[in-house]
Amino acid sequence: MEKNHYRVIGIDHGTVRIGIAMSDETGTIAFGKQAIPNDNKSLNKIIDLVKENNAVKIIIGYPLNLKGNKTAQTAEVDKFIASLKEMLNKQSVDAAVIEWDERFTSKMALDSMLESGMKKKNRQNKSNLDIISAAIMLQSYLDSSGGK
Template sequence: MGRIIAIDYGTKRTGIAVTDELQIIASGLTTVETPKLMSFLKDYFEKENIALVLVGEPLQKDGTPSDVEEEIQKFLKKIAKELPSYQVKRVDERYSSKRAFQTMIDSGLKKKQRRNKALVDEIAATIILQDYLYNL
């Protein structure tokens, strides 16, 4: 088995989470500045055995695509071109950022630490991945 990687794509920063090789545990990996994302992924994929790439699908409450979807589509085309051997799945990421922020509160992080948007993005990616694993 290989790792599953989850991507919470954003226009400025992108949160990334990954499973262990047995696809049991989801852990936050990092947050990357979005312009450096493809380079980061190429390097990471060379080092690790990746079985599946999950990309969050940000939907509005009514199920329509979010504003960032246009940028995500460009990113998906880039993955298909530059990393063609990897399977990519879209997963609903509604409320993942809100849940990430609540997780930070529940874990006792101080207000100053909760302002760290990079950490919110990484936790959101972890939540997306946990939801996917739970629904397998």
């Protein structure tokens, strides 16, 4: 039985940068794609990626504190999600936007960079942390959803 081919995009929203990850065509494996500045062009760049890669879902890292409550950053992500959904709708792009708990992804990304032997200079590059965080968050979603 042949598996459907589609991609899922993962977003790690930050105040300065947005980390972006993407799944393979089977929606099974996540890999880091890029980090883009969080500016007035970021939504268009994300929507272009969705269109170019025929992504069917956009998984947004949703920041909660250790008790599972919303934080000041959550409000920023809520605004970002609302703007993204509005632009997707205006451009008739059919991609679901899903919030996903991102707790501990930055810590896991930092640990991953250390374990991989990444040079200190590269670990200090915040873009790398954002990209790896997005990939870890997206992989968590893909693993829990069984590639669906």
